[in-house]
Amino acid sequence: MASLKAALPLFLFTERLVVVLFDYTEAHYDCLLAAMNSPTAHANMGDYGIRTPAQFDALNAASRLSPAVCGRTPDTDVYYLIRIGDQTGPMIGAVSLMQRASGTPPDLGWCILEPFMGQGYAAEAGxxxxxMAREEIGVREVISWPGAANSRSIRVAQKIGFEEGGSIQTKDAGQSVVYILPGMKFDPDMDLSLWGLQDA
Known part of the structure; x- marks a missing residue:
């Protein structure tokens, strides 16, 4: 089976951004951990206790795309750092595609450093x-799980093209609204336990 890592482009480009494949360097970890652990992130998406590169790697290892979803050996994470302007511009956050459980579609996520929130960067990168995931990797179904009370992330999901699919009961977050792509069938029984960690 072909390698997922070999299929991922190193860079993605938008009008204002260069989106760079996560490279496991200290600078990339620092940006991601700062974005995940800002006061705004904790208030809106919760504190998942991810403070170190090792904890971050464990989360990703438990949430890689399955071969059934990507048609490839899941030998890397689909995590991209967001830079403004060009490949040397400031890093402002990240976007990711992770699969919380083997029977659940992967979900698109994002986290942005506080000074850069509210400027459309998350939606543009997402x-x-x-x-890329749909056209170059062949991922067919993708969901988003911004949290019922996270109005900023709900707006981001809608700008990306997601629409409200319905509500489910999750093991770790109670009642939650799932956003799906147009044409997808909503499954109220999907398992959205925390980021695939129940399979670790």
């Missing part, structure tokens, strides 16, 4: 990552 839309390009979704395009």
């Amino acid at each position: 839309k390009e990552l979704l395009r």
Whole structure:
């Protein structure tokens, strides 16, 4: 089976951004951990206790795309850092495609450093990552799980092209609204336990 890592482009480009494949360097970890652990992130999406590169790697290892979804050996994470302007511009956050459980479609996520929130960067990068995943990797179904009370992330999901699919009961977050792509069938029984960690 072909390698997922070999299929992922190193860079994605949008009008204002260069979206760079995560490279496991200290600078990339620092940006991601800062975005995940900002006061705004904790208030809106919760504190998942991810503070170190090792914890971040464990989360990703438990949430890689399955071969059934991507048609390839899941030998890497689909995580991209967002830079403004060009490949040397400031890193402002990240977008990702992760699969929380083997029977659940992968979900598109994003986290942005606080000074850069509210400027459309998450939607711009997320839309390009979704395009790449569907056109270049062949991922058919993608969901988003912004949280029922996270109005900013709900707006991002809608700008990317997601629409409200319905509500499900999750093991770790109670009642939650799932956003799906147009034409997808909503499954109220999908398992959205925390980021695939129940399969670790």
